Amino acid sequence: MYDIKALYEAASVAEAIRLLQEHPRAQIIAGGSDVLVQIREGRRAGAELVSIYGIDALRGVTFDGEGAIRIGSLTSFSHIAASPIIREKIGVLGEAVSLVGGPQIRNIGTIGGNTCNGVTSADSASTLLAWDAVVELTGPEGIRRLPIRDFYIRAGVVDLRSAELQTAIIIPKAAYEGYFGHYIKYAMREAMDIATLGCSVNVALSDDRKTIRDARIAYGVAGPVPMRAPSAEAAAVGRPVCADTVAAFARAVLSDIHPRDSWRAARAFREHIAVELARRALTKSIELAGGALDG
Amino acid sequence: MDKSTGKQYKLIHCTVNGKEREVMVDVRASLTDLLRNDFRLTSVKKGCEVGECGACNVIIDGECFNSCIYLAVWADGKDILTLEGLEGPNGEISDIQQAFIDEAAVQCGFCTPGAIMSAVEILNEGRLLSDEEIRIRMSGHLCRCTGYENIFRAVKKTMLKRLEAGNRKQE
Numbered sequence: 001m002y003d004i005k006a007l008y009e010a011a012s013v014a015e016a017i018r019l020l021q022e023h024p025r026a027q028i029i030a031g032g033s034d035v036l037v038q039i040r041e042g043r044r045a046g047a048e049l050v051s052i053y054g055i056d057a058l059r060g061v062t063f064d065g066e067g068a069i070r071i072g073s074l075t076s077f078s079h080i081a082a083s084p085i086i087r088e089k090i091g092v093l094g095e096a097v098s099l100v101g102g103p104q105i106r107n108i109g110t111i112g113g114n115t116c117n118g119v120t121s122a123d124s125a126s127t128l129l130a131w132d133a134v135v136e137l138t139g140p141e142g143i144r145r146l147p148i149r150d151f152y153i154r155a156g157v158v159d160l161r162s163a164e165l166q167t168a169i170i171i172p173k174a175a176y177e178g179y180f181g182h183y184i185k186y187a188m189r190e191a192m193d194i195a196t197l198g199c200s201v202n203v204a205l206s207d208d209r210k211t212i213r214d215a216r217i218a219y220g221v222a223g224p225v226p227m228r229a230p231s232a233e234a235a236a237v238g239r240p241v242c243a244d245t246v247a248a249f250a251r252a253v254l255s256d257i258h259p260r261d262s263w264r265a266a267r268a269f270r271e272h273i274a275v276e277l278a279r280r281a282l283t284k285s286i287e288l289a290g291g292a293l294d295g
Numbered sequence: 296m297d298k299s300t301g302k303q304y305k306l307i308h309c310t311v312n313g314k315e316r317e318v319m320v321d322v323r324a325s326l327t328d329l330l331r332n333d334f335r336l337t338s339v340k341k342g343c344e345v346g347e348c349g350a351c352n353v354i355i356d357g358e359c360f361n362s363c364i365y366l367a368v369w370a371d372g373k374d375i376l377t378l379e380g381l382e383g384p385n386g387e388i389s390d391i392q393q394a395f396i397d398e399a400a401v402q403c404g405f406c407t408p409g410a411i412m413s414a415v416e417i418l419n420e421g422r423l424l425s426d427e428e429i430r431i432r433m434s435g436h437l438c439r440c441t442g443y444e445n446i447f448r449a450v451k452k453t454m455l456k457r458l459e460a461g462n463r464k465q466e
């Protein structure tokens with residue numbers, strides 16, 4: 001038995017908001033792969049929970065009117081990876097979430113939980129940041145949308161107001177069209193392990209594929225929350241597609257990131273692999289975009 | 296909510312190994328608790344109870360879940376399959392269970408029911424998986440005895456046998 005004080009089940013978003021208003025101390029449980037483990041560990045023991053797991057309207061990947069990709073917050077990692085829309089438009093997100101835990105975790109874990117937990121090592125987070133994702137939040141005052149980088153406040157804390165829940169993650173058309181990306185998870189094991197460092201890069205090349213039109217890079221575990229590396233991006237945008245550009249881009253990440261020492265890895269080691277992952281992920285992204293480094 | 300005890304229950308309906316069930320569940324129970332305690336389905340093991348080892352793995356609506364981190368109330372309306380549900384009408388074991396025996400993929404047996412349910416999910420797809428894909432799909436299970444290689448062989452062998460039998464039928 002879990003040490004749960006009370007459980008309230010919502011069948012719709014409106015009901016979830018009402019239950020959260022009626023029970024201001026209650027916490028949201030989606031797939032529960034963080035929440036239930038934390039209850040078991042004692043960190044969240046005795047919690048009141050509002051379960052949103054039954055809200056099927058929050059599942060699925062679709063296009064909205066403007067060609068943006070809309071991922072319902074309850075969509076599981078395995079369903080994201082299997083979605084034809086994700087495979088065609090932002091395959092790297094499917095690849096990134098396929099590196100979460102193991103198969104059973106990918107069936108229960110949701111993308112909403114993976115972002116609302118505010119965890120820097122979350123495998124979807126760096127890719128969502130690197131693709132300028134927008135977070136949709138629904139609460140008593142209605143719907144608001146904000147860029148995912150503003151959603152993260154500090155380690156474990158995101159911009160969720162009282163009685164609000166995350167209802168979707170949106171990738172605008174301008175953010176994905178013409179871009180190609182790659183995610184690298186550096187961990188000690190190939191499955192069932194948390195990232196020591198995660199790096200997600202994407203690029204858009206000029207029509208002749210000789211110039212980098214845009215480059216975006218984000219890290220997990222390079223700071224208290226997932227973060228972009230703007231100096232690296234500036235070092236690549238408008239530059240020719242060549243090994244020197246890639247090297248300058250990779251070196252520049254060191255002015256942006258501030259990883260820490262932890263039992264998983266030392267700061268110096270994380271900095272070392274951050275540069276190497278940036279180099280590899282950009283090289284791969286350029287390749288996917290049809291560019292060639294040797295000319 | 297029962298005011299005197301503070302306990303909260305919910306009546307749920309679900310299908311377990313092909314049988315329709317109606318049961319009153321404590322909202323604090325995990326699906327492992329429900330399957331073991333209420334239905335005596337003791338193939339569902341309590342290992343780590345935090346989603347790490349796969350010993351409690353069952354199939355819900357065709358997908359594998361670690362039942363230790365799945366609330367029992369969520370089983371409402373779901374179709375659940377445990378290892379016991381693989382038994383044939385006369386008590387026979389299934390091809391994948393036999394393959395685990397033949398390939399010595401069972402030693403202490405604690406991880407076996409969970410691992411077999413992941414294999415069942417794979418086999419039900421009815422397609423040929425690469426060795427790499429099989430390894431990835433079986434990666435949610437910890438086994439302290441076999442070294443995994445025999446488990447891998449049992450799954451692959453059964454996959455190939457079933458695909459071959461399917462092809463023969465078509466001819």
Ligand SMILES: Cc1cc2nc3c(=O)[nH]c(=O)nc-3n(C[C@H](O)[C@H](O)[C@H](O)COP(=O)(O)OP(=O)(O)OC[C@H]3O[C@@H](n4cnc5c(N)ncnc54)[C@H](O)[C@@H]3O)c2cc1C
Pocket residue numbers: 027028029030031032033034035036037052073074099100101102105108109110111112113114115116117121122123124160164165166167192193194195345346347
């Ligand atoms: C064995 C194991 C291995 C794991 N491996 C990985 C891994 O490799 N990589 C990785 O990134 N993660 C991993 N995780 C962590 C976890 O699976 C993910 O973070 C998952 O995405 C959490 O989603 P959930 O739906 O289960 O969240 P829950 O546990 O239900 O919720 C997580 C948090 O988000 C809040 N929340 C959830 N949904 C919403 C919403 N829609 N609106 C507002 N708040 C919400 C909850 O209140 C809670 O604070 C692992 C977990 C386990 C148990």
Ligand code: FES
Pocket residue numbers: 340341342343344345346347348349350351352361362363364
């Ligand atoms: S007992 Fe459920 S995963 Fe270990």
Ligand code: FES
Pocket residue numbers: 400401402403404405406407437438439440441
């Ligand atoms: S056979 Fe003993 S743990 Fe796998």
